[in-house]
Amino acid sequence: MLYNLIIYLYLLGVAVYSRFNDKVRKMWRGEREAFRILREKVDPNAKYVWFHAASLGEFEQGRPLMEQLRRDHPEYKILLTFFSPSGYEVRKNYEGADIITYLPLDTITNARRFLRTIRPVMAFFIKYEFWYNYLHILKHRGVPVYSVSSIFRPDQVFFKWYGRQYGRVLNCFTHFFVQNEVSKELLAKIGIKEATVVGDTRFDRVLQIKEAAKQLPIVEAFVKDAPQVFVAGSSWPPDEEIFIKYFNEHKGWKLIIAPHVIGEDHLAQIEKLLTGRKVLRYTEAEKNKNQTDLADAEVLIINCFGLLSSIYHYGQVAYVGGGFGVGIHNLLEAAVWDVPVFFGPNNQKFQEAQGLKKSGGLEIHGYDDFAQFMDRFSADAQYLKEQGRQAGQFVKGQAGATQKVLSAVSL
Numbered sequence: 001m002l003y004n005l006i007i008y009l010y011l012l013g014v015a016v017y018s019r020f021n022d023k024v025r026k027m028w029r030g031e032r033e034a035f036r037i038l039r040e041k042v043d044p045n046a047k048y049v050w051f052h053a054a055s056l057g058e059f060e061q062g063r064p065l066m067e068q069l070r071r072d073h074p075e076y077k078i079l080l081t082f083f084s085p086s087g088y089e090v091r092k093n094y095e096g097a098d099i100i101t102y103l104p105l106d107t108i109t110n111a112r113r114f115l116r117t118i119r120p121v122m123a124f125f126i127k128y129e130f131w132y133n134y135l136h137i138l139k140h141r142g143v144p145v146y147s148v149s150s151i152f153r154p155d156q157v158f159f160k161w162y163g164r165q166y167g168r169v170l171n172c173f174t175h176f177f178v179q180n181e182v183s184k185e186l187l188a189k190i191g192i193k194e195a196t197v198v199g200d201t202r203f204d205r206v207l208q209i210k211e212a213a214k215q216l217p218i219v220e221a222f223v224k225d226a227p228q229v230f231v232a233g234s235s236w237p238p239d240e241e242i243f244i245k246y247f248n249e250h251k252g253w254k255l256i257i258a259p260h261v262i263g264e265d266h267l268a269q270i271e272k273l274l275t276g277r278k279v280l281r282y283t284e285a286e287k288n289k290n291q292t293d294l295a296d297a298e299v300l301i302i303n304c305f306g307l308l309s310s311i312y313h314y315g316q317v318a319y320v321g322g323g324f325g326v327g328i329h330n331l332l333e334a335a336v337w338d339v340p341v342f343f344g345p346n347n348q349k350f351q352e353a354q355g356l357k358k359s360g361g362l363e364i365h366g367y368d369d370f371a372q373f374m375d376r377f378s379a380d381a382q383y384l385k386e387q388g389r390q391a392g393q394f395v396k397g398q399a400g401a402t403q404k405v406l407s408a409v410s411l
Contacts, residue, residue, distance in 0.1 A: 003132050003166060007106055026085040030102035034081075037101045038117045046077045050120040052103060055084035057330075058126040059091055061149045064204040064402040065124060066096050073411055079118055083129065106131040115141070122409070124148050125173075135172035144174040148405055149200045151351060152183040159186055177405045179351050198404040200351065206309075206332040207399055213310040218285045219256065221294040223314045226254040228378075231315030231339075233308045234260040234329035237269065239321040239344065242367050244273045246374055251277075251298070253378075256311055258302035260321055260329065267303055274299055282307075309333045316384060317377060323347055323363075331356055338392035340377070340384065342370065355398070360391025 019025070042048075051066055053059040059082070066078055080097035082088035092100050104110040111133040122144045125135075138145050157163035158170060167190060176195040178184050184195045223229050230253045232243055240257070247255055255277075259266055271279055280297040282304055294300075302311065312318055318334035323344020331352050334341045342362045347353035357363055364370045377384040 004108065007133075023085050026089060030085065030088060031104045034101040034104050035113065035117070037099065038114070041099045042117055043077065046098075047075065048079045048098075048118050048120045049076045050079045050081070050118060050123040051097070051126065052081045052083075052123070052129055053087055053126045054129050055082065055087040056090055058128070059087050059094075060205050060330075061201045062124065062126040063096065064201050064208060065148065065405060068402055068406055069411075070096060072406070076121070076411075079120065103131075103134075106133045108133050111137050115143075122146070127151070130169045132166065132169045135169050139172040144410065145172060146405070146409060147173050147176045147178075149179055149202065149401065150176055150183065151179040152186045153349070154186065158190065175408070177401070177408070196404075196408065199398050199401040201401045201405070202330075202332055202352070203395055203398040204400070204402045206330075206336045206395060209309045209333065210336045213313055214307070216307060216310055216314075218282060218294065219300065219307075219311055219314050222256070222280075222285075222297060222300045223254060224295060228253045228317075229256065229315045230254070230317050230319070231256045231258070231312055231334070232319040233258045233312065233321065233334060235319065235321035236260055236325055237266075238324035239319065240270055240273060242364070242370050243319055243342075244270070245367060246371050248273075248275050248277065250374070250378070254297075255299040256302065256315065257299065258308045258311060262303045262305070267301060270301060312337045312339065315339055316388070317374075318342070328353060331361065332395055335360065335391040336395045338388045340387035340391055342373070352398075355394055356391060359394035360387045360389070361394075362387075 049069060051062050053062050066080070069076065070078060077098040078096065080094065080100045081103040083103055088100070088102055094100060104114055115134070115137055120143055123138060124146050125148070127149045135145060152158070158167040170187070170190070170192055174194065176187060176192070177198045178195055179197070179200045181197055184197055187195045230243070230247065232239065232255070235257060247253055257270060259270060267281070277298045278296060279299045279301060280293060282300060282302045285294055285300070302308065312334045316339060318339045319342040320329050320331050320334055322328045323346050325346065328343045328347050328350055331341055331343060335356060340360045340362055341356060342364055343353060345363060345365050347363065353361065362373050364373070
């Protein structure tokens with residue numbers, strides 16, 4: 001079969017490329033280590049529920065399900081697998097799963113060996129990931145398999161004439177819990193009726209994150225007595241060129257910038273753009289613990305990870321980056337705090353962005369759009385507050401997918 005030939009060619013490519021790329025090398029080693037981890041940790045008498053997430057974003061979608069399952073059904077153990085190092089390396093010590101490992105590449109041999117070792121009683125694949133051999137073997141063994149927070153578009157291979165053979169992999173799922181009606185209709189067109197629109201479990205997750213938000217004394221000292229605060233999260237250079245230009249000319253706001261990449265070159269580039277502003281890096285403030293420096297600073301650059309979801313709490317307006325590149329980052333982490341959220345035009349594949357456009361989300365195409373909205377926010381406090389209220393209500397109104405999924409599956 002062509003799929004298996006492609007998988008073996010991919011495997012060969014990964015083996016070669018791993019010699020030159022650190023991320024690929026971690027994935028290559030991790031997949032090879034997976035069976036050793038399973039041999040050491042699998043309890044042959046336990047009942048395992050398998051969750052698979054491609055990367056960190058999918059993990060966050062699956063996390064509410066894992067945590068509620070663990071609370072309500074302690075008789076099960078949880079296996080969590082990742083495909084990407086950006087997921088595994090960040091969450092390999094996550095306490096909500098009993099075993100965490102990379103998923104060995106989808107060869108027939110690997111799939112048989114993996115499933116023979118785990119013998120899962122059910123499996124959840126989060127959003128995407130349609131591994132042909134794993135899924136066919138699960139179906140052959142009668143293991144229920146659920147696709148959660150999945151979303152489908154007409155341009156995907158499953159709905160093209162040339163993708164019909166591979167598209168049969170979708171018949172291996174017991175049920176699809178999809179994000180929208182379009183996805184359900186597309187599945188129905190190819191004969192798949194077992195689909196329910198429940199929304200996206202990420203809405204449940206961001207509400208959890210909000211409840212567990214950290215108090216950040218450094219940020220609190222920075223924003224103290226500030227009339228207005230603008231938070232930019234996961235920003236890239238095209239984003240920074242837009243909002244920094246505006247705030248270089250409008251000094252009434254304090255800025256918190258949490259760039260997506262925190263390498264020294266990028267940090268220096270940001271600082272170079274900030275003309276005439278007193279800039280402080282978070283780690284410098286941590287080291288000096290000088291409250292006066294923080295109060296006097298006009299821009300705080302977050303040059304460490306793990307704080308952004310809590311930092312949005314301190315702003316009156318947020319900007320989420322990526323929309324002038326490959327795609328926007330997590331809009332919901334900002335919107336949940338009842339703040340209006342800016343994002344760039346590359347958002348068509350993001351369901352939450354389409355919803356936010358009608359509810360406190362502000363799509364911009366360049367500097368002029370951004371400046372127009374910011375001028376109005378600066379002049380009209382009620383408008384700013386109302387846009388933020390709508391964004392927060394949008395998130396709250398979409399919650400509940402986790403409960404819908406777990407109520408529908410056979411546990």
